[in-house]
Amino acid sequence: TMDIKIVKDQQAGGQAGYQLFADALDAGANVFGLATGSSPITIYQALTASDLDFSDKISINLDEYVGLSATNPQSYHYFMQEHLFNQKPFKHNYLPDGLATDAEAETSRYDRIIENNPIDLQLLGLGVNGHIGFNEPGTAFSELTHKVALTPSTIAANARFFADPNEVPKYAYSMGIASIMQAKHIVLVAYGENKAQAVAQMIEGPVTEAVPASALQNHANVTVILDEAAASQLQ
Numbered sequence: 001t002m003d004i005k006i007v008k009d010q011q012a013g014g015q016a017g018y019q020l021f022a023d024a025l026d027a028g029a030n031v032f033g034l035a036t037g038s039s040p041i042t043i044y045q046a047l048t049a050s051d052l053d054f055s056d057k058i059s060i061n062l063d064e065y066v067g068l069s070a071t072n073p074q075s076y077h078y079f080m081q082e083h084l085f086n087q088k089p090f091k092h093n094y095l096p097d098g099l100a101t102d103a104e105a106e107t108s109r110y111d112r113i114i115e116n117n118p119i120d121l122q123l124l125g126l127g128v129n130g131h132i133g134f135n136e137p138g139t140a141f142s143e144l145t146h147k148v149a150l151t152p153s154t155i156a157a158n159a160r161f162f163a164d165p166n167e168v169p170k171y172a173y174s175m176g177i178a179s180i181m182q183a184k185h186i187v188l189v190a191y192g193e194n195k196a197q198a199v200a201q202m203i204e205g206p207v208t209e210a211v212p213a214s215a216l217q218n219h220a221n222v223t224v225i226l227d228e229a230a231a232s233q234l235q
């Protein structure tokens, strides 16, 4: 079932998301699945401003660019340190290792981490095209962690952040839809008009691999936090 919460703006969404983390801690959650991107930032701000204690908790991030180290400002690891981990220490922060060159070994290592640390609460953003993690339209729902070839448009969009075009990531490691679906509670946040169509397809459209987030209709416990613009195409 999907519980839809419509909030005034991204600030209020941060408070709503924060409350779900606080409730999860109260309920004894140990493992938090985390996302990068703009949508979770207000939740991370609310968490860092709070006195919630994660020092004996585990985090597991969705994805990382292949080829980027944790010290590269464009890496997802760096993003997480900046927005959350530096201010809120965890017992351990797991992310895919962007420098791992053996994709088979790295993705199975990550699947084992998830297996050994079942995710209590998984935070997700939503792509304009309905993607979750780096699972683009057409990705099989059965995929666990895998290496993804970034689309030419994503590579082009990222190019502006790099002095050397050869450094622009062409691949990422990402949890798959099947990895994400194992989480006990999923919290997806989406804001703005440009997400409205993907939100409507995710919640009201057919469950189809053409819309990766529509898989969430088959999950028992999903909370969706939206602003009014993102909710504007719901019936």
Ligand code: F6R
Residues within 6 Å of the ligand: 034, 035, 036, 037, 038, 039, 040, 062, 063, 124, 125, 126, 127, 128, 131, 132, 133, 134
């Ligand atoms: C981030 C991730 C992506 C984003 C999505 C939305 O770790 O996996 O799926 O959640 O692209 O990004 P924003 O929130 O920037 O609109």
